[in-house]
Amino acid sequence: MALPEIKLRAPLVEPETEAFWQAAEEGRFLLRHCNACGELHHYPRFFCPFCMSRDLDWRESTGEGVIYTFTVNGRNMVPFAPGMVTLDEGVTVPAGFVDCDFSQLQVGQRVKVVYLPSEGGAPIPFFRPL
Numbered sequence: 471m472a473l474p475e476i477k478l479r480a481p482l483v484e485p486e487t488e489a490f491w492q493a494a495e496e497g498r499f500l501l502r503h504c505n506a507c508g509e510l511h512h513y514p515r516f517f518c519p520f521c522m523s524r525d526l527d528w529r530e531s532t533g534e535g536v537i538y539t540f541t542v543n544g545r546n547m548v549p550f551a552p553g554m555v556t557l558d559e560g561v562t563v564p565a566g567f568v569d570c571d572f573s574q575l576q577v578g579q580r581v582k583v584v585y586l587p588s589e590g591g592a593p594i595p596f597f598r599p600l
Contacts, residue, residue, distance in 0.1 A: 476548055480591020487514045489528055491592035499533040499583045499595060501561055502526050512563045532558050533583035534600070540565075542572045555581055555597050569598040 483491050493500045501510045506523035517524050540553025551572045555565040567575060568584065580600040585593035 478586055478588040478594050480588040481594065483592065486516050490514045493528075493530070494585055494592045494595060497585060499531040499557075500528045501531050501557070501559060503529040510559050510561050512561050529559075531561075531583075534558050535581060535597075537565075537567075537575060537577050537579045537581055537597075538562050539577060540567065540575055542575070544572075551575060566596045567598065568596045575599070 481487075481491055490500050500514075501512050502514050502518075503510050503526065504518035504521060504523055505525040505527060507518060507521040509518060509520045510529060511519055516526070518526060535555045535557035538554040538556045540551050542551045543549060549572060551567040553565050553567065553575075554562050556562045565581075567581070568586065581597040582600055583595050584598050586596055588594050
């Protein structure tokens with residue numbers, strides 16, 4: 471039996487996330503950087519979650535990191551593996567894993583961001599093993 475194709479809903483683009491999704495269109499993963507305390511963070515917002523400063527800019531991530539945690543949901547028609555990835559820059563981000571055998575995923579495994587198209591919007595970041 472063939473599995474149905476997954477259709478990804480377009481992300482909601484808001485003023486604080488616009489640059490992130492614009493970079494996704496170019497295949498780049500951005501992180502917010504606080505100029506006051508120097509911390510990087512994700513998800514994009516108008517203030518630093520560490521010091522509450524609004525003096526922020528954007529930094530490009532390598533898009534590579536290691537699996538921090540994950541689970542495999544195989545009860546649906548289309549199995550999926552959500553989790554978290556700690557990027558090389560030290561920021562842990564939500565992740566979905568693709569282009570791999572989910573039974574071979576391991577905590578600590580190296581992964582890289584890839585983008586899958588959404589329906590009528592910016593591509594969505596996922597991660598695949600290196």
